[in-house]
Amino acid sequence: MAASARVTIRDVAQHAGVSQPTASLVLGNHPRARVAPATRERVLEAAATLGYRPNVVAQSLARGRSFALGVIVPDLRNPFFADVIAGAERVASAAGYAMLLCGETERPVASHLDTLISRQIDGVILDAANAASLDAGALTGVNVVLVDEPSERWPGVASDATGAGRLAAEHLLGLGHRAIAFIGPSSDVHTFRMRERGFVRALRAADVTLPSPWLRRAPATVAGGRDAMRALLNGRTRPSAVFCANDLIAVGALKAAAEARVRVPAELSLVGCDDIEMAQLVTPELTTIAVPARELGARAARLLLRQLAGEKPRAQSAPLAVRLVARGTTGPAPADASPAAPVA
């Protein structure tokens, strides 16, 4: 019952009649553990009957690594990040690594990093954390893998963000839309910027301009999307299609359209990005660009693990492909849609 009742490797050694380091050698399962089969057997048996379980903290201190990974995401409650985390945990857990989670939005990333580093974390996965803006010292001495943020300094995995924007644009252009708007956050999170850039470029390549009143800044949340869409619908002229930087925004926008009795997709087409589960649950189902969130998390973890195994990080790997998932929120541009942009 008492907490002190824990079985240590000493107890095992004693029980097996060997020295403590010998027990360590056996239980450490070392590759080149030169230990007699008979002794090994006795030690293992003792460990089993005593119910020995290694103290990872002590191991960590002695070996200088903790067999734990840290994951920092901007917001736990965003399903996209939940997916990334799930993917990372799957890999980490299979490799015997524990996962320290930091998602508290209120605290700065640097503070989370502090916590993790002081716990001798073996590596950190930073998702959309804008690592470039971090204090130089904050990340020295840690193995870092970035998710959805390119960098010369750290390896990482990312989705094809400009491709996502392009795909959205091409889809809308293909449907005949010319009066096109965009809703996205003003944050300096790389992925969002690239989605926007890819979108705008593809539009421009088709000689469609995106007038500034139709480039709405909004937080990447449902509420943000709803507000932005309301503003858009109250504008002098209305776009016939909108690309939203993520699905949360798009769902909010859809909501605003429903409130305003704007028919989707008859009067207004909407494209989101991420393809979170929610996208298939709204009505009509959301057309979106699918981003492999779980895979992103899993690859990030694998990359980190490989780094820990001593492998040289090969810069950024090729971005993960995204794909258009055409569903119910996009349709042909209305015939009466004036291709004219509003007064800027």
Added chain:
Amino acid sequence: MAASARVTIRDVAQHAGVSQPTASLVLGNHPRARVAPATRERVLEAAATLGYRPNVVAQSLARGRSFALGVIVPDLRNPFFADVIAGAERVASAAGYAMLLCGETERPVASHLDTLISRQIDGVILDAANAASLDAGALTGVNVVLVDEPSERWPGVASDATGAGRLAAEHLLGLGHRAIAFIGPSSDVHTFRMRERGFVRALRAADVTLPSPWLRRAPATVAGGRDAMRALLNGRTRPSAVFCANDLIAVGALKAAAEARVRVPAELSLVGCDDIEMAQLVTPELTTIAVPARELGARAARLLLRQLAGEKPRAQSAPLAVRLVARGTTGPAPADASPAAPVA
């Protein structure tokens, strides 16, 4: 650059010209640290200029506690659990505790517990883990707080699950429904069972019986809800209202209704449970029973922290109140609804 460059408390002591334990005394910020103001000052200054950061792993080993909490949830990707986690992390992080997350669905809870315990975790939050079925030894020596599962052995916090079921029943009965069905998992997760029980009891109290073909077992997921609702709609007679054990199921059910062109709420009323964000995003918006997920997580963490501080766990605290949120998926029972139950 080298990882070994980490400054230890020794370096600080040396730099300040004091013994290492003295430095520890100062930096440990002990309540009754009897140390001369001058020395303290020197030590603090040395620590600051050297950029000293305590090694939590070493602290853990020496003090026998790790200042980390473990959280085990059945499924990271269920927004309800994401909320619980967010609430717990908020509290833990504010108290200087790190959070180890285990949500890998494939691995058994006992295995997750193993990982956590071997890391000298100070306490564990178990959410819907069916702790009662765990091996007796698996939880000895750990501080445990249960979420949404009552127990004589461990303290915990829970929502008012039977109340949730009752509220749903009363709402539907009040709207005149008599042909009522239920969709829920067959798992032995306590909350689900109690939601069901509260619901069935309230129905019975109003002399409404729930015929067995209308008690559908389904996984607590969107897909599960959709399948179950399809089966329900294909039955000989259809219910005029359905209570779903959680929102995910309800959303799936709503989806199935839409596919079958059954009008909600004109022909079919639907009530969910949890009030996840998604509930407000589907069309029509989901009537549901709001369960304070974040608060549940936050309280669990606080309870655990208090236990660690030596406070005696006072059994289970009173369940957190839930409340009906009437939205768009419920309406008066159709006039032609036959109150007759189907042949069982």
Added chain:
DNA sequence: TTGTAAGCGTTATCAT
């Protein structure tokens, strides 16, 4: 093949 000894970075218990 095995045991001895040192050390990981702290905290904690003593004398001083």
Added chain:
DNA sequence: ATGATAACGCTTACAA
């Protein structure tokens, strides 16, 4: 008020 000294549980040379 401060400084030795011994833990904490384990790993890892190095010696036997």
